[in-house]
Amino acid sequence: MSAIVMDIGYGHFLVLAAVLFLIGVFGCIVRRNALIILMSVELMLNAANMTLLTFARMWSDLSAHTFSLIVIAVAAAEAAVGLAIVVAVFRGRRNVDVDRLTALRH
Amino acid sequence: MKQLAIAIAIILSCAAPRLASAQVAPPEEPTAPTAHVPCDVEAKIAGLFAGYTIDSCEQTLRTNEVLTDPATHEPVLNVTTHKPEHDPTHDQYNVRTHSAAGTRLEIQIEYTGKVFHTTKLLVHSDRIESQGPGMAILFWVFAMAAIGGALFVVTRKNLIAAVMGMVGSFLGIAAIYMMLYAHFLAVVQMLVYAGAIMVLFVFVIMILNRPEDEPVAPSGRAGQVLGGLSILYLVGRLAFILIHVKAPAAAMLAPAATADGHDWGTVKAVGTDLFTGGLFPFEAISILLLVAVVGAIAVARPLVEKAEKDNKDAHTDLGGHA
Numbered sequence: 464m465s466a467i468v469m470d471i472g473y474g475h476f477l478v479l480a481a482v483l484f485l486i487g488v489f490g491c492i493v494r495r496n497a498l499i500i501l502m503s504v505e506l507m508l509n510a511a512n513m514t515l516l517t518f519a520r521m522w523s524d525l526s527a528h529t530f531s532l533i534v535i536a537v538a539a540a541e542a543a544v545g546l547a548i549v550v551a552v553f554r555g556r557r558n559v560d561v562d563r564l565t566a567l568r569h
Numbered sequence: 570m571k572q573l574a575i576a577i578a579i580i581l582s583c584a585a586p587r588l589a590s591a592q593v594a595p596p597e598e599p600t601a602p603t604a605h606v607p608c609d610v611e612a613k614i615a616g617l618f619a620g621y622t623i624d625s626c627e628q629t630l631r632t633n634e635v636l637t638d639p640a641t642h643e644p645v646l647n648v649t650t651h652k653p654e655h656d657p658t659h660d661q662y663n664v665r666t667h668s669a670a671g672t673r674l675e676i677q678i679e680y681t682g683k684v685f686h687t688t689k690l691l692v693h694s695d696r697i698e699s700q701g702p703g704m705a706i707l708f709w710v711f712a713m714a715a716i717g718g719a720l721f722v723v724t725r726k727n728l729i730a731a732v733m734g735m736v737g738s739f740l741g742i743a744a745i746y747m748m749l750y751a752h753f754l755a756v757v758q759m760l761v762y763a764g765a766i767m768v769l770f771v772f773v774i775m776i777l778n779r780p781e782d783e784p785v786a787p788s789g790r791a792g793q794v795l796g797g798l799s800i801l802y803l804v805g806r807l808a809f810i811l812i813h814v815k816a817p818a819a820a821m822l823a824p825a826a827t828a829d830g831h832d833w834g835t836v837k838a839v840g841t842d843l844f845t846g847g848l849f850p851f852e853a854i855s856i857l858l859l860v861a862v863v864g865a866i867a868v869a870r871p872l873v874e875k876a877e878k879d880n881k882d883a884h885t886d887l888g889g890h891a
Contacts, residue, residue, distance in 0.1 A: 468705060468709070469702060469705045470705070471704050471705050471708045471748075473814070474811065474814070475708060475712075476745065476748075476749065477811050477814060478811060479712050479715065479716070479745065481807045481808075481811060482716055483715060483716065483719050483738075483742075484807070485800070485803065485804060485807070486716070486719040486720060486722075486723055487719070487723075488800065488803060489723055489800065490722060490723035492796045492799075492800070493723065493796070494723060496728070498728060498731075498770065498773065498774065498777075499722065499723065499728070499731060501770075502722050502731060502732070502735050502770065503722065503723060505735070505762070505766065506719050506722060506735070506738065509738075509739065509742050509758075509762070512742075512754075512758075513742060513745060513746070513749075516746055516749045516751045516754060517749060519749075519751070520749045520750060520751075523833075525833070525834075525838055525839065525842045526842055526846055526847070528751060528753070528754055528834065528838075528839045528842065529839065529842050529843045529846065529847040529850075530847075531751070531754050532754065532757065532839065532843065533847070533850050533851075533854055535754075535757060535758065535761050535762075536854045536857070536858065537854070537857065538761075538762075538766075539761055539765065539766060539858070539861075540857050540858055540860075540861035541861075542766050542769060542770075543769065543861050543862070543865045544861050544864050544865050544868065546769055546770070546773045546865070546869075547864070547865035547866075547868040547869035548868055548869075549773060549777075550773060550776060550777075550868075550869045551868050551869055553776075553777050553779075554871070557779075558779065559777065559779075
């Protein structure tokens with residue numbers, strides 16, 4: 464038990480990333496507010512980045528750092544466009560509840 | 570790939586003598602493959618020997634790692650020095666590592682084969698040791714911050730509280746990046762996420778300014794069972810994958826410098842990799858960001874005047890908008 468607590472290895476970082484990813488998945492499934500869903504997506508992207516950086520450290524390969532940088536840039540673009548869509552949806556419907564966005568349901 | 574090759578060579582150089590000693594003694598000495606890295610203790614040794622000139626510095630393993638081969642106890646750092654006023658061929662002082670543990674390094678200074686001075690050096694004392702109680706405490710503190718913030722995001726009804734939880738989570742994640750020696754990525758994480766994206770979210774929440782009616786989806790029994798089963802499957806799948814991850818032997822040792830001689834994870838090292846191997850993705854990202862900016866403005870732009878205009882000349886303009 465104390466070995467698990469005191470000896471920090473790669474497994475700790477990977478499990479932490481997996482837990483963060485699962486919390487993000489949980490938020491995406493359970494919550495109905497589009498903003499919370501976007502935040503959960505950001506959490507999942509961060510968890511994936513942490514896994515990448517852990518593997519980079521594990522194998523002494525720096526290209527995962529480049530990959531993470533690109534993931535961060537893509538996440539920023541995704542947040543900007545996603546929030547713009549949320550604002551546009553709110554302007555038309557006065558709420559951002561994804562369960563009520565049923566205009567495309569036939 | 571060069572870094573990977575160096576890492577593999579270091580692992581092999583650690584493992585090869587141990588493997589050889591386990592078997593029957595071979596007739597010739599097995600030559601362990603070594604990776605020559607720049608001497609990063611050279612500057613410290615030069616400070617130790619004011620008035621000496623360093624002729625050569627050979628180092629086969631990283632200083633943050635073991636400086637004495639664990640199998641043979643042979644020093645892997647050899648420095649030859651001489652006093653500049655003497656003839657270098659006649660007056661040589663050899664600096665050898667006597668013992669090394671983590672960042673603490675004990676070196677012996679020999680003069681014509683006789684040890685006359687032993688001293689201790691602290692190599693790379695600005696870095697925390699990659700193992701030990703300090704690392705453990707920091708890891709658990711920041712991991713709890715990351716997980717607690719993430720739980721805040723998915724449980725809070727108040728959106729501002731959720732965003733603040735997200736910022737706490739991102740700060741914890743940035744600290745975890747630091748522990749993984751990704752200094753540059755940690756700073757970028759703080760700038761982009763805890764700075765820019767947080768401000769974006771807060772702005773949108775202020776614009777919407779509407780409390781959430783029901784935070785959790787009442788999706789019915791079938792939906793709940795399906796969601797629970799899918800999350801359980803994901804947990805099992807992740808656990809299965811994580812159990813089978815195999816770390817290399819030189820696991821938590823401090824990383825070596827890159828092939829270009831830069832420190833691991835710094836702006837220089839990441840920038841060199843980004844602008845050589847990742848140049849095309851970098852350029853593509855700039856186009857993506859431009860498209861995202863234009864798209865965000867186009868989507869979020871108020872359409873009131875346009876709608877009024879459309880209503881006004883709906884009869885004449887129908888064909889153009891179809």
